[in-house]
Amino acid sequence: MTSxxxxQEAAVRRVAVFGGTHGNELSGVFLVKYWQEDGTEIQRPGLxxxxxxxxxxxxxxxxxxxxxxxxxVFDAASLGKEGSEETPYEVRRAQEINRIFGPKGGPEAYDLIFDLHNTTANMGGTLILENSRxxxxxxxxxxxKAALAPESCPVFLIEHPDLKYATSRSVSKHPVGVEVGPQPQGVLRADILDRMRKIIKHGLDFVHLFNTGKGFPPCTIEAYKIMEKxxxxxxxxxxxxxxxxxNLQDKDWQPLRPGDPMFLTLExxxxxxxxxxxxxxxxxNEAAYYEKNQAFIKTHHQRSLIPPLAMRRIKLSS
Incomplete structure (x- = not known):
């Protein structure tokens, strides 16, 4: 990331937009169902x-x-598990998704997956990266981020040897999570829906520009890297x-300094x-993470220099 x-990357021709990875996060569900009826909004030439x-x-x-x-459950053990009536539904569904959009790590996998999520936390429109490479x-x-400015769009890097998990989007060559909140589970909010929709629009615009041969210069990007739960x-x-x-509630992405209030007892x-x-x-205070024994995630704020990007040209044999 410093060269x-x-x-040079190959053209991105096959993209999937996942909604409903979690069934009560309704913005992605709502958008995907709409695009299944009329996908004009997410289509681009050659894509x-x-x-x-x-x-x-x-x-x-x-x-x-x-x-x-x-x-x-998109780890090798789950994806390779022999199916039976006792196999959890989501494990069987992961295997099916891997067959449709993968195989994970294989050359035939989809080029890119946007995975749409909602959070009850005040995270705004967050982009989740699997790795820094x-x-x-x-x-x-x-x-x-530039297209959405001055609206904030944090980048969350979940690269960690112990804390990273096997996501549904990881079956693709280029996975990205889109986490937008705050929105209660089982609820739709027009502002949150609109923010998610804009992120997908700009992401697909980027793919289209890249596929047409546009080069992207080196840049510096700010990200928040996961440290611990x-x-x-x-x-x-x-x-x-x-x-x-x-003092901490709704303060996602804001600094928590030594000595700052963190929790409050009933006493x-x-x-x-x-x-x-x-x-x-x-x-x-993400609602879905109570079962995971997690009140919040600590991150480290970092800036990284990103090299220029260009589409790899395929040489035609004479």
Whole structure:
């Protein structure tokens, strides 16, 4: 990510837009169903854009998942598991998605997947990167951020040896998550829907420009890299004993400094952040993460130099 030599990537011809990976995150569900009826908005010349409902059973019941989290079962063990009646529904669905859009890590996999999510946290329109080496996606994020300015569009890098999880979008060559909030589970909000829609529009515009041969110069991008997850204070029965402090609530992406309030007990005691350096919390008080013992994620703010990007030309034999 620090070289000035242009990165050359193959043209991006097959794109999928996933909604309903979690069935109660309704912006993606709503948009994908709309685009399945009329996909004109997401089509670009020379590009196949496929809207896809990832977890239809969960969507029907308006719940996050049926048996297990679909966005955690795209690992090799789950994708290679022999199916039976006892196999969790989401594992079987992951295998089906891998057959349609993969295989994961294979040359026939889809070029790009946008995976649409909502969060109850005040994260705005966030772009989620799987790794720091995908210069195509990072250049796309830079383009989207510039197109949305002055509206904020944080970039969240989930690259971590222990905390990274196997997402549905990871079956593609270039995966990107789109996380927009705050929006309650099972609810639609026009402003959140509009922000998600704009992100997809600008992302597809970037792909079209890239495919037409437009080069993208080197740039600097700001991102928030995952550090660790922070749980709520708990008692010996594993019950939560304190809630997110009002000073931290809704403060995603804002600095949390040593000595700042972090949690508040029912007795009125404030629990302070005792770290030795400033961090940037996100997914603060996310409803879906109570079951995962997570109050928020600590991130590190970083700036990275991205090399220029150009489409790789295919030489025709004479």
């Amino acid at each position: 000035c030599q242009a990165v 196949e854009a496929r809207p896809f409902l990832a977890n239809p059973r969960a969507v029907e019941k308006c719940c996050r998942y049926i048996d297990c989290d679909l966005n955690r 995908d210069d195509f996606i990072i250049q796309m994020c830079h383009y989207i 922070v749980d709520y204070p708990r008692n010996k029965n594993n019950e939560i004993t304190a809630v997110v402090h009002p 009125g005691k404030t629990i302070l952040y005792e770290g030795d350096h400033t961090v940037y919390p996100t997914f603060v």
